[in-house]
Amino acid sequence: MKIAIFGQYYQSDTEEIVEKVLQILLENKVFVIIEKKFKQNIKTELKEKCNSYSSHEELEHDIDVLISIGGDGTILRAVTYVRDKNIPIVGINAGRLGFLATVQIKSIEPFLHRILARDYSISKRSLLSLSCTPKNPDLVDLNFALNEITVSRKDTTSMITIETYLNGEYLTSYWADGLIISTPTGSTGYSLSCGGPVLTPNVNSLVITPIAPHNLNARPLVIPDDTEITLKVSGREEQYLVSLDSRITSVTNETLLKIEKTSFEINMVAFNEEGFLKTIRKKLLWGEDRRN
Numbered sequence: 001m002k003i004a005i006f007g008q009y010y011q012s013d014t015e016e017i018v019e020k021v022l023q024i025l026l027e028n029k030v031f032v033i034i035e036k037k038f039k040q041n042i043k044t045e046l047k048e049k050c051n052s053y054s055s056h057e058e059l060e061h062d063i064d065v066l067i068s069i070g071g072d073g074t075i076l077r078a079v080t081y082v083r084d085k086n087i088p089i090v091g092i093n094a095g096r097l098g099f100l101a102t103v104q105i106k107s108i109e110p111f112l113h114r115i116l117a118r119d120y121s122i123s124k125r126s127l128l129s130l131s132c133t134p135k136n137p138d139l140v141d142l143n144f145a146l147n148e149i150t151v152s153r154k155d156t157t158s159m160i161t162i163e164t165y166l167n168g169e170y171l172t173s174y175w176a177d178g179l180i181i182s183t184p185t186g187s188t189g190y191s192l193s194c195g196g197p198v199l200t201p202n203v204n205s206l207v208i209t210p211i212a213p214h215n216l217n218a219r220p221l222v223i224p225d226d227t228e229i230t231l232k233v234s235g236r237e238e239q240y241l242v243s244l245d246s247r248i249t250s251v252t253n254e255t256l257l258k259i260e261k262t263s264f265e266i267n268m269v270a271f272n273e274e275g276f277l278k279t280i281r282k283k284l285l286w287g288e289d290r291r292n
């Protein structure tokens, strides 16, 4: 079996986690490959038995699973390495919320053994891609998002106007701080904070959620995920911001943004007892209502 390890932060408690993971994997004769910068920080000598990778290209197609050590932000970053390689991703939650990173530190051992026994299922996650006219050099390579693509105002307190078309048909012009186009995975992130609905990960839909719209009747809209969304933004400043998950860049007004589902999906490792419904009960606290 071949397993890749990814992490973006190295802190005081990281060594213990990494040592435990490497011990179990190497004892079980797994071929381990660790992201280069993360590997440089690791102290345990066990790392000498592992190879390294530093880019999407260096991550081989035949890796069985990628283990992300961190929070949700680390998983979003891991996705930029995996892209269309179909490598299942599992997150060990060394972060805070860990909505996408489902394995808790205290359960590393049993869950790793389940991975080694291939005792898990795959939760397919759709992504969004973005193309700009005219082209923006920052949005050519990493032009996809697992959670959402957002446009928002930059260097101003003034609202921006977001002219929105669905499959070429005019929908509306949002007067707002911004607009979020979210996947089902992203529906529990930024979109939820702006009043969007929660979608279960397997529905074939997207959500368009305005950020503080001054059109008071504008509401989050759920649309089929094969819709091509076109946005044209204008405002008092010459530029506005476009973000794809944790990555952000500036774009010039009047640029046409085309957003659609990517041709590839991300495979998230899913364990029956840590499913989506359990996660919203536990991490969005739906299960905390004492009347239940």
Ligand SMILES: NC(=O)c1ccc[n+]([C@@H]2O[C@H](COP(=O)([O-])OP(=O)(O)OC[C@H]3O[C@@H](n4cnc5c(N)ncnc54)[C@H](O)[C@@H]3O)[C@@H](O)[C@H]2O)c1
Pocket (backbone or CB within 6 Å): 071, 072, 073, 074, 076, 096, 097, 098, 099, 100, 147, 148, 185, 186, 187, 188, 189, 190, 191, 193, 244, 245, 246
């Ligand atoms: N007001 C907000 O709620 C807000 C604002 C900006 C970004 N975000 C989210 O943060 C993501 C980027 O992560 P970051 O680490 O760079 O930012 P960050 O450090 O601000 O963390 C954002 C929080 O969102 C949570 N989160 C991320 N993806 C999630 C998901 N799919 N479901 C539930 N919770 C999720 C994370 O656990 C974290 O606690 C964005 O994709 C966006 O969804 C949320």
Ligand SMILES: Nc1ncnc2c1ncn2[C@@H]1O[C@H](COP(=O)(O)OP(=O)(O)OP(=O)(O)O)[C@@H](O)[C@H]1O
Pocket (backbone or CB within 6 Å): 007, 008, 009, 010, 011, 012, 013, 014, 069, 070, 071, 072, 073, 074, 075, 094, 095, 096, 097, 098, 099
């Ligand atoms: N490899 C790691 N080892 C130890 N702690 C980590 C590691 N990676 C992340 N963390 C802790 O988690 C925090 C958040 O990490 P990350 O950016 O991955 O997640 P996030 O998007 O903020 O989401 P979450 O709410 O799940 O933490 C970091 O600031 C750090 O405290």
